[in-house]
Amino acid sequence: MAESKASVTWQENRAFMGIAPSGHEVQIDADKEKGASPMELILLGLGGCASYDVVAILQKSRQAVVGVRCELTAQRAETVPAVYTDIHLHFVVTGQDIKDSQVEKAIKLSAEKYCSASRMLANGGVNVTHDYEIIEEAV
Numbered sequence: 001m002a003e004s005k006a007s008v009t010w011q012e013n014r015a016f017m018g019i020a021p022s023g024h025e026v027q028i029d030a031d032k033e034k035g036a037s038p039m040e041l042i043l044l045g046l047g048g049c050a051s052y053d054v055v056a057i058l059q060k061s062r063q064a065v066v067g068v069r070c071e072l073t074a075q076r077a078e079t080v081p082a083v084y085t086d087i088h089l090h091f092v093v094t095g096q097d098i099k100d101s102q103v104e105k106a107i108k109l110s111a112e113k114y115c116s117a118s119r120m121l122a123n124g125g126v127n128v129t130h131d132y133e134i135i136e137e138a139v
Contacts, residue, residue: 008028015028015030057106064097072089
């Protein structure tokens with residue numbers, strides 16, 4: 001089993017500096033003044049993980065992709081802990097002659113096999129859903 005080490009250090013008020021296992025720093029702020037909130041970072045992590053998978057799978061299937069954007073919409077419980085209950089990922093895939101079947105396959109593989117963040121959230125009871133649109137653009 002691989003081990004990862006990170007740290008989060010309090011700076012002031014509700015602001016913290018996170019240091020990822022890679023050494024990169026991330027500003028975290030529950031007040032959202034100096035950085036993203038912890039829950040916002042969870043959404044960004046999910047979007048980044050899923051987007052990476054979709055891009056890699058589409059490139060391997062020789063799709064002429066020039067852009068992928070993942071727009072996330074989330075609902076949280078109204079009581080503490082205010083966990084995410086539902087997260088929807090909408091992928092906007094831009095490129096030339098992109099096949100619907102390849103985008104569907106890439107999203108499904110990401111959701112069901114490759115995206116650790118998606119699997120972890122879904123296994124924790126979050127309803128994670130996906131859809132997509134393709135925008136034709138010359139390469």
